[in-house]
Amino acid sequence: MNNTRLRRYMSSDLELCEPVFHSLKLSISEQLGPQNLIDILRLMQALTYEKCVTLGVWANDLISFLMSEICQEPEPEWMPYCIAILCNLASRSKSVCNRIKKSSSYKPFSRRVMKLLAHDSRIVVVSSLVLIGYLEEKIRDMVYCSKNIHETFQCVFNVLTMGDGDCLMTRHIASDLLRRLVVSDTPTISSVPVITSTGKDIMSYSFFPRCIQQTAELLVALDPRLEESTKIYDLLLAFCSLPQLQSPTCSEILKCPPTENRLTTPIIAIAETASIAVDSVVDEMIPIRALKLLTFLLKEIVDVNDRILVHIASEQIAQLIEVSGKTTIDSGRETATFECKRLTEALRIAEICCMDELRNDVLDVMTAQLCAHIAEFQLVSNPIILQMSRPPVQRTDHIPNWSIHGVAVILQLLKLLAVAKDLSRSHKERYWKLLKDERLIPLLGYAIAYGEAQMVSSALEIYTHCAQHHTFNSRWLGDLVASCSIAKRLQEVASPANTTGSASLTRDRRSLRDSISPQDTDIQSMIKTEDRETMKAIDEILQKVRTNEIQAKDLKTSEMLLTYERKIALMQDRERELEMLVKAKDQALQHNERLRQQYKNGFGRTEQNEEERTLLRKSVEENEKLKEANAMLRIETDAVRRALEERNEALKKELIQIRQECTDLNTEIVEERELVVAARNLSDDLKKKLHLASETALQRQSELDEVIRDKTQLTADIKKLKFDMAEAKKKHDEDMSKLNSDILKQAASLEKLNRESRDMKEQIAQKDNELAMVNEQLTSLKQFGVRTQAELEKAKKVKEDILKLVSDLK
Template sequence: MDDRRLQYTELLTNLEKSITSSAAAAQRLSVSTSEESVAALDQELQNLVRQTGSIDPTARLSLKNISLCELLTHCPVLLSASTTSAVTRSRLHLFLFNLGINLLQINSILDCSRNRVDEPEWMPYCMGILCNLASRSKSVCQRIKRSTSYKTFSHRLLKLLAHDSRIVVVSALVLVGYLEEKLRDTVFCARNIPQTFQCVFNVLAIGDCLMTRHIAVDLLKRLVLSDVSSTPAITTTGKDLINYSYFENSIQSVAGLLAQMDSRSEESLKIYDVFLSFCSLPQMSKPTALAILKCPATEQRLTTPVLSVYNTARLSFEEAITPEVPLNAMRLLRCLLKEAIDNGNHVQEFVPIEHLMQLIENSLKTPIETSSDVVSDQCRRITEGLRLAESKFIVVLSAVSADDDVRADILDVVTAPLCAHIVESQMISNPVIVYMGRPPVQRTELLPAWSIDGVTIVLELSRVLAALKDYSKCHKDQYWKLLKDDRLVAFIAYAIACGKHEMTYRALQLYTHCAQVQAFPTKWLGDLIASCGDDRNIYSLSASKNPAFARTISEHQINGHGDDSLSSGRKTPEFFSQPDPDSLKQLDDLLLRMKNGMDLKDSRVSQIINVFEKKIHLMKMRERELEQVIAKREDALRQTDKLRQLYSNRDNEAEVLSSKILNFRKIIADYEKKVEDEEKCVETLKTGNRLLEEKTDSLQKAVDEKQNILNVVVEKFVAF
């Protein structure tokens, strides 16, 4: 398996290099049409055709690849150019053909658009396109209803519910739900909804053409899941779905596709999507999971859906092509095994324990590359591994089986040093700490998406440590070390104030653990949470009352009167109070009288000391303010110097580049002048050559005449 993975990764790497080289060669050819540029492009295209022809049939190149986008942009230009050679055209066509040869079902769409004669061939795809438009745009639905041919279309839509094509039927159901209110109440009423659900399940299980399962999954989710609340909730339409007699068989029919279809395909991803949606509902989680677990292996598929889900979860992001594939598989696997344990079964009956341990270990050791496009997916994979390790089935497994070896395996996989490494990497690299440490008015930049996923990692890891601390002293020490880490406060505050419902729930659970620490900075945590509310309201409320509010806040921060508590540690907000001008004047007058010989007997010594102490205190406060202003201005000056140096370097580079361009233009002008001179010389030589030819012809004629005269004279001489 590892050798195949390495071979596949190497193949993708070589393909990306070949695409980059071909794009660069095409760019050079667009600038200069020299023979070297043409030969280089032909060579790169030859390599590219060979590699795209041998790539995995399920591979899909992402348009996020900049080089691929550049190469596809150059293709129509090169194919339409009259100067492009036949060899280059042929190789471009082969490359484009290899990109689409595996999309066999799309070819039928292309054939349909080319022929334009057989209406039944158009129907499925037209319905699919119309269905997608209606489900994504209310304006499209309104425009359809205002159409002059809408009545005819409505009657036709009713007849299409009995069509032979499954995609036509399921698309018609979707369009009925969006366009026809009266017909919708009839089709989706309590009396007909069982038949409607059964129809959708059959379409999902069989699926006759492209996008059939996509549309069926979207319709099924819309019928079952309510989008009114932020938390998953079941609709009144789907509340009785689990009570229908065909529900278990339908779930098993769809689950069987996970063992038959390529797990990397988009249709497989949609099946994971619908199962995860069902498992997110408390009413449907157990019936759905148990139906999948009961699905046995058959002669057509020699493996169970659960093992197929496990095998999909093991895929790397490079093998899976779409990172969501293994992540969704891990989520579904966790739901299935949890319900299996709750039902009194053992995990070994579905997936070997050593395989699960290996999956957890590989997930937890996923490297986080902040510069990568899949950094958020890397964080989510670690999170899913932690959830799989912490989930109830592992804890219950250890308790029920009383197997010390299994418990030891868990502790060996989720080691305390590994937990410490995961936590420390987030504490060091996650920008949420710096973000929460700023005053609300300075939180202008949004956090990257992977940072929020990193917060989830810390929350889930705390749950894992809480579950394992009773079995290992190392894990117990790491658990208390985490709770006492001041940096954890920023993660909890952000999760409570800005997280979604699940993240907020996890953060509140973690706070109950942190409350065991007597010195835990609850006051600071409250200040951070409140500051997030200030961050959301500071401009919307105050700016409406005072347009100069934002400018005032900025000036306040620059002058050193801002809230430094969030960036300086646990301290609660402390603001420097401005001295009263009247108090300053009184103090100055009193000091002046003392200097001029004020009778000390008329004043108490303690009062004089208090005067000096107040003056010293005010001077120290002013000194601190000035030091902060100087420090901030020094930072600003340093940044300005860096920017000035950067721009000066860029200006120097631009000057050097412009001078090179000027020199290059002079060289080109000199060569053009030389070419003109040479062309003039050639024209002069051609003119002289023509004159010489004309003179040669005239002389030749004279010679011929003389020769004729000589011949006559010779003949006369011979005659005598």
């Protein structure tokens, strides 16, 4: 039973709880077997969840049956479903709690519930905790006292994180119990939730961080389309809405690392859930809840001066904002409300990201043109602008729900532009242009007068920005807000809830006429014709259904029944008014008759005889008029009664038809049960295959981890080698620069030497020429020397001969 909308339709609109209980009685009386009984109880558990059951014959019998089955020894195999159903009934109705307390078997039942706290089944344990909280005050004070509350919290967190595969809605009950233990439901003036006295110390428990992380990990493991995921989102959002728990809860969610079983983190899973299209989910609020939780997480990152890119990729955030910003809002579709909510949350995320280093990526997605398109769509198509521009008495048109959330879109867009104006010139121009647009004033007025706390706060913040312009029409804004009080009082008078008592309705109308100024003359005429117009509108709708202008299959059964009930209520009110008028006229007739009898008995012969005779004449005339009016009223009353009888007959026929449809639906349920059994067998096979695939995936994961470790080591080695190469390259570059400088110097020297060499060669050639000439001269000198030597030899010989001759001569 994962389709929340279908479950609520079957429980509330079709009222299938009682037929299912009769099926349960039939199963027991005919002994159809334990599996048939368990299937019926599972269906009853799903139908009674979030259902306020009115005590009646069948409800009393159901409570007695459940209590007897819970107390039965030995314990039947369907006992967990019985205590879960009783937990659903008690948590939604005080009358059911009182009925259980007044039961003759209450004492053994309460002792049995205390023993069930040690049961092996998780749904039995958590259901017992819920029943103890609602039933037995003495035991409740013992289980939920300050001494034992930490163990209770740990138990409920364990049930929430582990779940119970055999029983339905185990996590639903645990999540609801945690919310009641931590978040107070006591109404206060402030819109900020208040933490309970039971949960004020939850942050001091040692298991709290681990339990929050395990709860957040469920967002990765569970299918986001299931109601279980919705309950986890609701619990985490409830914790984040408390000022004391917001930062601890967000920080623990952000600390969740990826593991072997899941290769992603909760914040990434939340962003993926937020990206799901509204048309592809069973509950349209699933992506809205994910966006709200993502807003809390991103705000925590920015508040602690951390970087968003450490936790989630910028592309994922930018794509999420872009898809939400470019979604076309079709006002004619039922999903328009949810699309407006989604756009508002996406704009809030963009505002937060503009305070981080992602601001450029966000502004590239949320361009000034896109912001202008979003604003222009709301300013052109939002019917609130036209509605607020009318006088209060003319504001009778129904305002679609999407337009109210469209006001929130405009306010959040202005808050985004207020941050982006300091970062982009185009966004700054769009911001000031939008503030000067007079179509913004009706939206501000509606937000201040009718909005919730967050919308009013945003509207007042935007008003401080608008007031910077001296041309801003604050007087008109004040008039619009003041006119809303008159419109509210008119709506209170015109609401169907005030038609149940004609006397109270008359008093409300009289007080309204006394409180409104004489200028508003249209109000009184509207009040006089209100019932007639309402009856006329209902008759027109029913006439269109009869003439097939409106297809009956397009209307829900509850809507048709509601229309008939309003018609009958109006006719009954009219009948009561006529009866009261007839009664008043009968009293006037009786009074006139008494006066006439007194006159006959001589009472008129007193001193005031003449006066009373005149009064008697007037009374007789009024009596005649009242008789005629009485006759007319009796005719009209008879006509109304006949119409009511005809209407009742028609409603009885429709009721018979609806019962036939319920019978057909039960037949379909039996067929679907067979399909469920087949699907269950298929699910078991899939579980086996999934287990085998999981083992294979774990084996591959271990191999992948080893590869990742090797990759990490190689990465470190590569980094080291790159560093060494960088150092070597740096040193090589320095050496090369030195070598280049030396080469340049050597080249210059070589050039100089070359020039000197050429000069030397020239000188050598010249010297060679000179040497050749000298050699020639030397050769000639050598020849001359040889000749001279010969001559000297001759001269020496001559000298010797001379000396010899001289000596001889001596």
